[in-house]
Amino acid sequence: MIGSIIYLLCAFTSLGAALLLWRGYRRSRQRLLYWSSLCFAILAASNGLLIVDLVIFPDVYILPWRNFVTQAGLLVLLYGLIFESD
Numbered sequence: 784m785i786g787s788i789i790y791l792l793c794a795f796t797s798l799g800a801a802l803l804l805w806r807g808y809r810r811s812r813q814r815l816l817y818w819s820s821l822c823f824a825i826l827a828a829s830n831g832l833l834i835v836d837l838v839i840f841p842d843v844y845i846l847p848w849r850n851f852v853t854q855a856g857l858l859v860l861l862y863g864l865i866f867e868s869d
Contacts, residue, residue, distance in 0.1 A: 794833075801824040802820075805820040822857065825855055825859060829849055829853045
């Protein structure tokens with residue numbers, strides 16, 4: 784029970800960070816904020832997959848899909864850090 788609450792809080796925290804970063808990007812048009820918000824949105828999706836995997840369908844093994852989504856989010860941030868630096 785406490786684990787699912789923590790998973791939900793992590794997902795909401797990632798989504799909240801993505802929304803705040805997106806709002807900052809819309810105000811300042813700094814491209815790094817765009818890539819960071821996209822990364823955190825993907826990480827929120829990864830946390831959603833964690834909830835699906837461990838809480839809703841514990842018998843289904845989707846660890847490779849979760850890892851793929853997490854790595855995609857980190858690659859998005861890495862791309863933004865490399866190619867959008869001033």
